Amino acid sequence: MDNPTAFISYSHDDEEHKGWVLKLTNRLISNGVNAVLDQHNLSLGGDLPSYMENGLSNENRIICVCSERYTEKANKGQGGVGYEKMIMTGELLQNINTKWIIPIIRKNPGSKVPKFLTGKIYGNFNNDDSFEHEYEKLLRELLNIPLHPKPKLGQSPFITIKETGRIIFKPKSEKYHSPAYSGIVKFDYSNNNGSYSIGEGDLLFETKWSGAGADSIHAYTDSSSIDCLALVTKHEKIEDIINVDEFDYSSRVRTPAIGDIVIWQNRNGYFAATQIIDVKHMRRNADFDELTFKYVILTNATSDFSK
Template sequence: MTDSTPKVFISYSHDSTSHKAWVLQLATRLEGNGVAVTLDQWDLKIGSDLPHFMESGLSESDRVIVVCTDEYVKKANAMQSGGVGYEKMIITSQIMKDLGSNRVIPIVINNSTFEMPMFVSTRLWLDFSNGNYEESYRQLISDLWGESVQPRPPRGENPFNRRPIAVDTVVFDIPENFANPSLDSTVTFNPTLNNGKYWVGAGDMAFELSWSKCAKGSIWIYNRQESIHSLRIPSNITSIAQINNAECSSFYNVEDSTSLKEGEVAVLQNINGYYLALKIESVLYRERNIDDKDELIFSYSIAAAKSTSLTHHV
């Protein structure tokens, strides 16, 4: 975020008393949020030279807010003289000097067709109509202060250059009934059989999962297996597709084991550097009838190419 105060000039047409009041309210709110606003209702005195006010205000401002009402669009496109026409001429000249600049910010209010004046028709604009006012203001004030409403995530390294954690791949003799080689799938099995072991993936991307019974609606998952490097629990994550960074610092590490409830998610890394995320779909223990089987259902996804993101893998 920049420390220097953003300077803004508001270009608008005097459509009505209520519209002038709306512009004044917007300018007042911007001033309250630290923005230096040049506005004719404050800065243009009786006897002042109008062209000089517009020229100096537009030249000295960092950004120009163009309030695109139906009347403003009509006046700007008709090449009329007067305030709108003169400001349009100055703004157009400034745009032509730097076509890549984002100096001009069109905002839409009282605009029945959402048509922009031709001189800013290629610019991204904000909709300040009633239902969108607060969200558009949030975007406007963030942009003026150099803050991003949707910050870019940190860029990671090339996954193909990431060195594996282990030199040698661990190879298992995996029972066919307790393995699923798919990268994305849903598994149903009895966690009391095969010592609670179940394998997913294959080759370097194999994960040995270890489970045991817990309280109703939950299951123990372990971090003792030879092929598993780490087990982490994401905070406030309810879907595998939400995990865009498996190395997120907010995920807490599990040293040995933890219990997972239905709907909870875990992230594992194997010793070859691949990530897997799994979600507990259902846990069912049937202890009253000796012929019934306990059942664990979990969905999982393994990120290819040692990616840390699983948002596109489900």
Template sequence: MAQENRYDSHEPGDHPKVFVSYTHDSEQHREAVLTFADFLVRHGIDVVLDRWATDRRRDWQAWMTARITESDYVLVIASEGYRRMGDGNGPDDLNLGGQSEAALLRDLLQGDRATWTAKILPVLLAGHGKEEIPKFLQPNAADRYEVRANTPEAAESLLRVLTRQPRDVPPPLGPRVVLPPRSGAAPARIAVPDGIPVSWRSELLPPGFRPQGPVVEVHLIPASPFTRYRMLQLERIGDELAASARADGLFSQSQAISVGSSADAAWAVSTDWRTGECGLAVLRGGQRTCWFALPSANIGWILDRADLTSKLTERLDLLLRISLPAPDSFAPAIALEPVSLTRLGNLSEVTANSASLPLNPPERLRVAPEEAFLVDELRRSRQDVAEELAARLTVAFRR
């Protein structure tokens, strides 16, 4: 009994099975197709080629029909002969096998165009152009695959389709964008008791640490009953804090950061003050905290209310996107420390060589929470909340 040829059955696996359809235009073309098929096999593609199925007498019409319909893809090798035959313009007594294959492919496309458009792939070997693709394969409106050399680099687009390894993949789907209304009712505020506890940034950093310049800190304090985070949750959230803060622009792409956790908090903070003092932290009791440096100028630092509002809007969004359970409501707070060499102004003044600085400024400014917002309301109205926080800090600075 003759040994079974491996092209007589399709064994499912990691190797896509492809049928190569071509016309015998010349001996040179036949050899180019054979060399191309050999290249594909050596790179993990299970190729069905008529020249490799001559181990027995066959009904070639039945063989071709079975192999095409069971293959994952059909590669149509474009040539002048295939175009004439595929478009019905060639002599009826030449390329009989190719005529049968093209007729079957046309019929399959007619019966299920969506499926077979994706499975029939026109291939342009070296020396051939798109004008040699038959019109029923849409040479101008659908994809074609150029293989100018038998190398993975030259055949990359075809190999990626055959092995289902796209070159570009979409990023993970992010949270739905929240666009606060530009007019209408102000966000609903919930009164909070005086003295709601806040862990300010200086209480989160190592003893003796003093920033090199003014740093704004914004806090979201749980204003409704909340169960403390488990320590395992804090241990696992650090890398997410770093990635989210870098994607949000709090950390630059090259900025060195430190990620860690303790019994009380998890954090991601900048480790080089020269690249901008900033950080993101979550406390075990549910508080969420972010801080960032004020813009520096030729003389001191500038507190630009419009710029601060924009940054606070972004940072509130960053805090709200942390993927840990949240209380029903948060109370926001803001602070500036240290205040020395800080002045009110706008960013257009960063290059000014003269400026008026306040006399005897306080060491720090802290604006404690005055009201709370439901989480959904805070997310929807974070720009309004940011404007209020920036206004309160500015008023405190002027006193």
């Protein structure tokens, strides 16, 4: 996959804002995006109009950092922002449906984008607490790696009606699969060989379970997508886990009790955490076998569940 190029369009509001844009640009570069920024590429006496025109070529993506000042300058056609807006508007008139421009919001309490970007979905970087979440979305868009890849088109269940004379709906793996990257699962672990899948694509985890004690259950690494697992007993919440590297991944099976957490690593190197909420055993005063767990998958390829 070729490294994408992204031109950074922003206004020089103040030194703090320039520093934030520089930090964002440097991180994009370190993550495989050829981000083009004036602070890297222009020096005293440089040709500013030529730099803007070349950088705003529709062969590149453009990230518009829409602060309040940037939006005001773009709407009024002022300064370098106004000149860049004129170039971008001309390109947009040729193809109104393009995803060429990505607006992001920063230092913009009213979340207003320039008029020529009205209607485009933007990333909201106003709140530093949500930076990692917004950054991951931006990076995935630039690298064309969607968080939820579209599955392959399946076959109609009615396709064999002429052959059989009746339709038989058999339990499929979909019944034991939650493609979301966080949630709460409840399933009968005596079915489907104790397997329940969470996530999808590179972020798929086929968790495998079997009954243990009255308030515990066995977790296994036996699925083809799982590389290793670890048991966590010292944290009350998944969000308390800062570094998964501190745990022991040496065993094929672990036995968490209610409240305990299991860390899973799949063969693509991603981590997921499952916290046991409830366990029911048919042989221990229950009408059926059932496991309930909360789960979170780290989609940003880190080892920190606290963010």
